[in-house]
Amino acid sequence: MIETRDLVKAYGSTVAVDHVDLRVEEGSVYGLVGPNGAGKTTLLGLLAGLRQPDSGTQRIEASRGEIAVLSDTPRFDAWLTGREVVALAARLMVGEVDDGRVQEVLEESGIEDAADRAVAGYSRGMLQRLGVAATVVGSPRLVLLDEPASALDPLGRREVLDLVSRLRGTATVLFSSHILADVQEVCDTVGIMDRGKLLFQGPITDLLVGSAVPSYLVRLRPPVEPVVEALKAHDWVVGVEQRGSEEVVVRVDRLEDVESRLAPALAAAGARVVSLGPEAVSLEQAFLELTR
Amino acid sequence: MSLWRLEWLRLIRTKRWIALVGVFVFFGLLGPLTARYLGEIIDFAGGELEGATIEFPPPVPADGMTQFVSNAMQIGTLVAVIVAAGALAFDAIPEMGVFLRTRVESVREILVPRVVVTTAAVLVAFLLGAFTAWYETWALIGAPDAGAVMAGIGFGLIFLVFVIALVAMIAGRAKSVLGTVMIAVVVLLVMPIIGVVEAVGRWLPTHLAGALGALPAGAAEASDYAGAVVVTTLAIVLFLWLAVRLAEHREL
Numbered sequence: 001m002i003e004t005r006d007l008v009k010a011y012g013s014t015v016a017v018d019h020v021d022l023r024v025e026e027g028s029v030y031g032l033v034g035p036n037g038a039g040k041t042t043l044l045g046l047l048a049g050l051r052q053p054d055s056g057t058q059r060i061e062a063s064r065g066e067i068a069v070l071s072d073t074p075r076f077d078a079w080l081t082g083r084e085v086v087a088l089a090a091r092l093m094v095g096e097v098d099d100g101r102v103q104e105v106l107e108e109s110g111i112e113d114a115a116d117r118a119v120a121g122y123s124r125g126m127l128q129r130l131g132v133a134a135t136v137v138g139s140p141r142l143v144l145l146d147e148p149a150s151a152l153d154p155l156g157r158r159e160v161l162d163l164v165s166r167l168r169g170t171a172t173v174l175f176s177s178h179i180l181a182d183v184q185e186v187c188d189t190v191g192i193m194d195r196g197k198l199l200f201q202g203p204i205t206d207l208l209v210g211s212a213v214p215s216y217l218v219r220l221r222p223p224v225e226p227v228v229e230a231l232k233a234h235d236w237v238v239g240v241e242q243r244g245s246e247e248v249v250v251r252v253d254r255l256e257d258v259e260s261r262l263a264p265a266l267a268a269a270g271a272r273v274v275s276l277g278p279e280a281v282s283l284e285q286a287f288l289e290l291t292r
Numbered sequence: 293m294s295l296w297r298l299e300w301l302r303l304i305r306t307k308r309w310i311a312l313v314g315v316f317v318f319f320g321l322l323g324p325l326t327a328r329y330l331g332e333i334i335d336f337a338g339g340e341l342e343g344a345t346i347e348f349p350p351p352v353p354a355d356g357m358t359q360f361v362s363n364a365m366q367i368g369t370l371v372a373v374i375v376a377a378g379a380l381a382f383d384a385i386p387e388m389g390v391f392l393r394t395r396v397e398s399v400r401e402i403l404v405p406r407v408v409v410t411t412a413a414v415l416v417a418f419l420l421g422a423f424t425a426w427y428e429t430w431a432l433i434g435a436p437d438a439g440a441v442m443a444g445i446g447f448g449l450i451f452l453v454f455v456i457a458l459v460a461m462i463a464g465r466a467k468s469v470l471g472t473v474m475i476a477v478v479v480l481l482v483m484p485i486i487g488v489v490e491a492v493g494r495w496l497p498t499h500l501a502g503a504l505g506a507l508p509a510g511a512a513e514a515s516d517y518a519g520a521v522v523v524t525t526l527a528i529v530l531f532l533w534l535a536v537r538l539a540e541h542r543e544l
Binding site for chain 1: 293393541
């Protein structure tokens with residue numbers, strides 16, 4: 001659905017998008033993750049046609065009328081009602097206004113009660129929901145969402161994530177966020193950006209398995225310091241990290257080493273082991289390792 | 293809800309139409325009134341200045357239109373600039389620009405209704421003001437030459453279209469509504485200063501703004517404005533083309 005090659009966009013000496021090769025498959029929900037200033041918004045702006053790249057190419061298999069874009073803090077003419085904003089979006093995208101469809105997306109977005117009030121009285125969260133309604137009303141094939149849940153309270157965030165989930169199968173979604181839990185929940189593919197570069201893209205499972213160093217979490221009775229020192233002496237141990245007074249994370253190059261050698265090493269160190277097992281890698285940890 | 297209806301609602305709901313019609317009609321009422329009763333007003337205020345007696349010649353019909361033009365084409369043009377900037381600087385709030393720009397094939401679809409509706413509103417307001425001034429001049433002082441008034445109104449309309457086109461072009465570059473207004477006002481203020489040189493001034497768009505006063509007074513012929521009409525028409529076409537080009541190439 002989207003393919004960019006060597007895409008570059010610079011502002012003076014700052015390279016906002018640095019030779020990015022993005023690939024978004026049709027029907028996928030792609031999460032673009034990165035810290036503030038990573039270049040996510042600029043990349044979305046390039047894909048939306050709001051900015052021109054300095055070099056590189058981009059191919060989008062959807063016409064202008066099939067693409068819907070939602071900015072991070074949507075704003076609308078304050079004297080329009082919410083219903084009129086959605087009707088305007090529908091008219092511009094599909095050329096006609098189906099009142100039933102407008103009502104449906106207003107209800108899905110949770111703003112039907114305020115739909116006939118002027119937008120001037122809307123809170124930031126309501127504007128975000130209205131933006132989502134105006135985005136999906138035209139049943140777009142490609143949806144570009146820039147931090148769509150950033151301004152919402154937990155309930156509103158839940159509703160927006162549900163809405164994004166419901167788009168799966170009917171539209172391709174490219175969804176930027178710095179809230180990793182949101183991405184982990186609704187996206188099947190992830191791209192990690194930092195300082196304009198796309199550091200990783202692929203299925204989330206590949207990221208969690210492939211990017212992190214194999215590690216084991218060991219829970220044991222105090223004192224743990226002698227055990228930490230004893231483990232560090234082994235050449236197959238890459239690193240040992242003490243977490244609190246009862247946990248140790250052991251990092252190795254190969255899982256086979258830890259599976260065959262960790263238990264004897266702990267026993268030799270006189271450790272009183274409560275439990276041990278592979279440490280579950282979160283998207284946050286994988287993200288931090290990639291962007292560190 | 294189309295982009296045309298959006299512009300209509302902008303005029304109605306923001307009450308901008310009241311500002312436009314109000315300022316031109318107000319001066320349409322006030323101009324002939326002051327022309328007719330200026331002598332009486334001065335007499336009422338004492339009629340003397342450090343011993344000198346101020347006497348005014350009896351008012352003539354052209355005075356009513358001159359009074360209207362001298363006020364309406366300054367304050368009225370300023371209001372027109374503000375109203376136009378509010379509609380045409382649609383990228384001033386980038387999120388609003390994103391909403392519209394990503395839903396149309398060409399920026400022209402956004403720009404055309406804004407230019408047309410704003411221009412129509414400004415022209416209608418000016419016409420209402422001019423006809424009010426004309427009627428009141430006829431009622432209070434006497435009938436000015438109809439041909440001269442009609443020609444003057446026509447030149448005034450061309451000048452106001454130029455003002456909207458100028459604002460549209462500036463809005464394509466400026467980053468805010470206020471910035472658009474300020475730049476447009478500076479351009480409109482500089483032109484009459486340049487126009488002090490008569491050989492230059494008769495070619496400038498601002499020359500057309502005073503035609504509704506000068507023509508009924510017999511101070512100028514319609515043909516004296518031919519050069520300014522040509523230059524202004526060319527400028528309108530150029531500015532509107534630039535407005536589209538600048539808006540198309542603008543990055544958000």
